[in-house]
Every structure is written in C-alpha cells, then in structure tokens.
Amino acid sequence: MDFQVVVLAGGVSKKLLPLVSKELPKALLPVANRPVLSYVVELLELSNLKDLIVVVEGEDAALNVGAWISGAYADRLHVEVAAVPEDVGTAGAIRAIARHLYAKDILVVSGDLVSDVPIGAVAATHRRHDAVVTALLCNAPISGPLESVSSGGKDKTKKPGRYDLIGLDPTKQFLLHIATGAEVEKDLRIQKSILRAVGQIEIRADLMDAHLYAFKRSVLLEVLEQKGAFNSLKHDVLPYLVRSQLKSEVLLNGIPQAEENGSEKVISQSNQQMLSQILANASEPTFHLRHTLNTNGSDSVRRTHKCCVYIAGSSKYCARLNSIQAYNDINRDVIGEASHLSGYSFSAHNNIIHPTAELGAKTTVGPHCMLGEGSQMGDKCSVKRSVIGRHCRIGANVKVVNSVVMNHVTIGDCCSIQGSVICSNVQLQERAILKDCQVGAGFVVTAGSECKGEVLAKKWN
C-alpha cells in the first residue's frame, strides 16, 4: 500500500526516571508484564504492516531493543532497528533515517502508545483527502487519583500540561490549529486567514494527540531539510504544517500527478487542465479550494495543503506512556477496562495469575491484578489492582495496592506498598511502608522505612 512505518522508541526518558535506566530503555518498560513497545508492534502486525523501522536513541538502548525484538518477533516481522544519537528529538530521528524512507507515505508512531485504534483508518483518511499530514486524535484519558502528587515534588504550575488544544473545522476532518497545553499560558493565537477561510472553528480541549501521524514523505523530508532548527515532530513540524496550510510553501510534486503516459505525450496542456477541472469540480470544495479561488484572479498560484485528523471512536482505548502518572494509569487500564489489549485471558476472579505463581495460605489476589511467572507470595498477603512481575519473592503479611512491581523483586514481611512503582531487582526489607513512591532498579529499601511520595534510586554515575 506504499506506506512505511517508523516507530520512535525514544531512549532513556528523563520524565520516567527512575523507572528507566541504561539497561531498561523506555521502550522496554513493562506494562502488564509486557514491554510497552510490544503493544505498538502487535497493533501494526494486526494491520498487516510487517516492515518496520524502529528508531532508538542511544547505542546501548538500541542494542537492548534490538535484542528483544529479534527474540520476540524474529520470523513474524521484518524490523530494522536504527540507533540515533541522544537528544536529537523526534525530528532529528527522522532526519537520521531519511535515506531509508522510500514509500510515498510514512506512518510515524510513538513507541509508547498503547492503543487499539485501527491504523488502517488513519491511513485511509490520509489517502482519501490526499493530505500532507494526518494526525490521530483520541479522547484524553481521565487521569488517576494521584494527579496532584506527581513525581518530582510539588509543581503546581505543571498541572494543566496534560492536554492539547485542538482546532477543528465544522466537519471535523481538518486540523486548523494545534497547541500543546504546556505552551499555552493565557492566550491562544489562531491564524486569521484560516479562520476567514473556514468560517467556523471548533476548539477542543478534550482531545489528545496520540502521536501517530501519517506524513507525505516528500513534504516531511522537505520541511525537515528546510527548517533545520526543528527538533520535535509534535511541537515544531506539526504546528508549522498546520499554520501554513493555506499559504503552503512546500513544493507539492505536481498538483495532481500527471498520468504516466508510456512514451507519448498525448495530453496537451489544455486537456490536462480540463481534466483536473472536471475532477476538482466534482467534489464538495473544501475551504482550501475556496481560499485559492478567492484571491483576486492574480496569477500567483496560492497553494494549499491539507492537514487531516482522524478522531478515534470513544470506544477505543488510546494512551501514551510519557509520565509516571501515565504509567500507573496504563497499567491499571490494561488489566482493568482495556483488558483486551493485554492479550491475556482472565481467570474467573477477573485477574491473571500465571500457573507457576505460588500463593501462600490466606493470600488474596483481588480482581484486576496480575501475577507473573514464578512469583511466590507468602501467607496472608493481599494484592489489589496491581501488577506483579516475574520471579518475585513476596513475604508474609504484605499489602500491595494499586502498584506495579517489576521482576525479581524481594519484598520482606509486613510491608505495605501503595500506589508505587518498584523496579526490578529491588529489595524491600521488612516493615517498609511505601506510599506513592518510585523505587529505582537495584535499590535496597532498609527495614522499617516509611516513604511518602519519594523517589528512591541509586545514584547514577
């Protein structure tokens, strides 16, 4: 179908420290005991897209990701892992792999997207309107109960940063304005020409940009070349394309592609014009056409390009893993409401317990929980709405509520863990009480410590 897929798997994201580390890049962070990248790959595989390019920042991370992918998907997919230097941003990542791109349209997917939206629909909308960029929008997820206590202390100004402000036309097909919430402090600036051309613009704050874009390859590469300062697709390239859609400066390769004629050039110029006129007159003119017609007959051809959107149905799940809060939420959702995404089958109690996991006496595992392979739980434990990874040793009388525990964790007796994330290879000695904490990999929490809202991690060297 002439589409190529690029998965931007990021590297070691600063926002997710201490969960990520050099050995565990963001792409391999486990959600419901599966690396988050696997959700994207499975979604692409479902849509029959078997040729992927995965871009990872940093050589070590690339090696890790590559190793995992070839282990898990060796024969089913054909994946190329490309490593780019760190901190080049998403736009820089595309610049780095530009020579591998040959298809007419490129699908850029963020590696931290957990969703079940059919990708074919985005591609179909892109092709139908012959758009330059098509973005996937979904309903912004309702954040969990721990919104105010974000990582890194009390940062009141960070609160409204989650949503994007999206401007749509009345038919909800075209993107007229996009601004991320973090940039908007007081005012919203909209292009007057766009507003005049369309007439009506609908500004929505409840839609989230899912970071799944379909770009026309020639336009994307041209913009990246011309604007060397652009670092991020979402913050720079996309708003630039949306802003300039009525005074397009990108060279569109010929307004409709002239038909391949074999050897003879039978079509004379006026025939071609008439042909495109008939085709153009046939469809309902979008505001782009009306705008070009409104220029007072001067010969300067005002070119326009189209930025389309695809709004995912409300029944579809879509979330991005870009903060610790989101990590908790996604884990909860994948074993909770969006359980079809996890790919596991649920037991009668509405939870997933691996057959090799051992439960002690009087241990209760509530609904919406997950217990990984080889984990052992002591007596009188209670697990509620949590995910526990593989090969964990959990002592007696432990309460785990609303948390994520990764692999190879040792938890001593009488611990209480609430709303926290505990990375691999951590040792919690007895009677540790953790509330809303994040414990980095390899850490040892001393006995009897009580932590609330802290980040416990080994010092990085």
Added chain:
Amino acid sequence: MEVKDQAMNSKQKKEKSSKAERRDLQEAQRAAKAAVKAEGNKPSGSVTSVNLKSAKAAKPPQKVDNTSIAASEKKGGDRPSEKDRKKDVPHPRLQYDDKSRVEKAKRRAVVNQTEARNRVELFRHLPQYEHGSQLPDLEAKFFQIDPVHPSVYKVGLQYLSGDISGGNARCIAMLQAFQDAIKDYAVPPEKTLVRDLTAKISSYVSFLIECRPLSISMGNAIRFLKSRITKLPPTLSESESKTSLQSDIEHFINEKIILANKVIVNHAVTKIRDGDVLLTYGSSSAVEMILLHAHELGKQFRVVVVDSRPRLQGKVLLRRLVEKGLSCTYTHVNAVSYIMHEVTRVFLGASSVLSNGTVYSGVGTACVAMVAHVYHVPVIVCCEAYKFHERVQLDSICSNELGDPDVISKVPGREDVNLLDAWANTENLQLLNLMYDATPSDYVSMIVTDYGMIPPTSVPVVVREYSREQVWM
C-alpha cells in the same frame, strides 16, 4: 462427427425429412445453449465471435462444441449475428429481492454491508445499506485489502464517502485508477495476460460496485476496457500490452470525454442568443462549460440555477458561475413553475440517454423538463455519446439508486428542525431517497452530443452505428 454433419447437410439439401429436421433443430438449440453458456462464463462484455471461437478451442473438445462450430459454418452468415446480438445484451443487474443471489454476493463481498431497515416495498429490488457503518469499516481494513490495488481502493473510498460525484468525474477517476492498476500489474506465471487481467478488472469492478453502484457511463467505460483487453494481439509482450492499454485508456478519456465536451460546447453555444434567460438544474459539468464559454464569447444572458435538497449541488455551480461574472438567480425545484415563465431555454445534463430517447439523470430533472414543456420552453440536453446505452426504460422504478435516507431528515444549518430524528423507530414511516429519474423523450427538444445535435429519436441510431468495435478505436 464431420461425416455425420455432411450427411445431414446433404439430406438437408435434398429434402428435409422430419427426423433430420428435428435433429437440426435439436443441434441448433444445443449450439445456442453452448454459446450462451460460454458467454455467461466470462464477465459480461461485448465479445467478438473471434474470441468466442478461441475460448471454445481452449475448452476440452466436447461433442457439443464440435457440433456448434460445425453448425455455425453450416448456417453461414446469420448465425454469428444472432450470437452477437445475444452477447450484446448486457447482464441483468443483480435484483436484490432475490435472497439466494444476495447471500452469494454477500459472501464474496469485500465491504461489509448491513441492510437498512424500513425499506420501501416498491424499491426492494434495489440495494439499500446502512450508510453510517460502511465507511469506518472499509477504512479499518485499509491494510488488509490485498487483492484491491491502492488507487482503486482510494477511488472506492471516495465514492463511498461522497467525495466524488457526477458521471464524468466518477468515470475519469475510475479509469485513472485502472491505469495505475494496469501499470503495477504483473502476469502471474502459467496464466495469460488477457484472462487474468480481465478477471482482475472484474474483481476491482465488483469492489467499486459494493462502494457505490456503477453509473451507466462507468459501465460503458468498463465494457470498452474489457474489449480492448480481449483484442490485444497475443504477439505483444507484457510491457507492450500494458503500455498499449494505458494509452488506450488515455485516448478514451481524451476523445470521449474531454474532446466530446469541447465539441458539445461549440455546438450548444450557437443556441444561446443575446438576452436569453437560461435555466439549469443541479450541477452538470457539460452545462457549466457551455455557460462559461458563452460568457467568454461575450454573449449577454442570465442564468437561473435550480437546486434541490438534499444534495444542494446547485450551490457549488452557482459559486463558480458568480465568480466568473455571470448574473445568476438561484431557486429551489419547488419554485420552478413560478420562474419558468421568464425562461427562454433550459439546459440539462444527463447521466445517460437510453435507446428510446429517455434521459436518465439526477432526480428532479424530469420535473423541470415537464414544466418547461408546458410553458413551451425548449429543453436542450447535453450528453456525451459514450454515455448512451441501448437499454430501454419506461419508468424510474425498475432501475435506480437509493441514497442515504438520513440526509432527508436533516436540514443543514437548522439544528432545531429535528422532528424526523427518530424516524427509523416509527414502524409505518419509510424514507426514500432516490438518486435518479427518467425523463420521457417527449419533453426533450434536442440532445447535443459530440456527434452533433440530434433529436431524441436518433439516439438508437447513434448507439447502433457508433458503438460498434470499429468506432471504439
């Protein structure tokens, strides 16, 4: 076998004994049946007798075939013409009240269709589907539709969503998509180009039909394409065949559509005088070109654009005319009898003109033509010759297209008019949205085609004379 036939021949020459006569009759009937069966096995199209013979030779030689070939040689000239006439009869459209056929078609279908509820009894033989579910379903399958070429898929999506409408535009879009498909086509091993490409085009056509039923212009174009494919000389290599087909399609678009439009415009502007008031209905590409050209030539006239819900295509035409500086009046079809007394000429476009002179065009055209007739205003229909069809239709019911009934219940821009929002729940209410209607030839004064300006009664002559193989290039 040959000896027996010759014996029969000789018997026939002397005197027809009753047994030989009956034998004759029986073999003639068997031959006719084999001819119809051979034609039915292929996709419907105008197949020449040459092709028929080659197809027969490919089948394992059966007794029936031998007799039929012998019979055709025996009877001389009139056999092939009878076969040709039978071949020219186009396949009847799938009648949707035949349950078994509909089931079969559904199983082969690419697009998931859910039948609509509350269907009007009179139109049960036409397909009617729930419009809301088709587009998202087809979109979701974008990467999984392997057998359909991407360009054809895109055109199908555009039909389904209503992005492209109008006979010429749909035909051109489809032909251009077929050009792309042919360019990317590669003959699989052990198959011949002619057979396989014909089968592929048929599968694309059935996909497009599922998106939206074919218009008559598209049907003619497909027939043309298939006849060109079957006429490819077997000596050509694959790439040469492909380029030849592509240039054939190119020629078709240029001559039958673009040049035809230019000729029509040149003829029709002679009928426009200074001081005329011209009325047009809906949005027809040919009529628009005529009006613009006449304006460029400096003629002084004004235009009345008559429009109708739910599509309101006249608005688009109006905008384009006003931009070029024509003075226009805009009204809806319910007021056409009030404005007709001012009008001097009526120009209408057509989706097709049938053999009995009936004009098959967008719904409402018949109304306008009849009112014009009562007021003694000449009605001029502008239609390219490739849209003519040898079918005869007496009413608008037996063959039509049903659109989406929900658009009738909504009034754009008036959200408060929502009385019909729950119409599907009312049991004795059915909404009908017809797309086409048939205007009898008595109401049409003249038809302007690329073969000149002809009266409606001359249409079957054009169909007969000019749709033979030699004129399709």
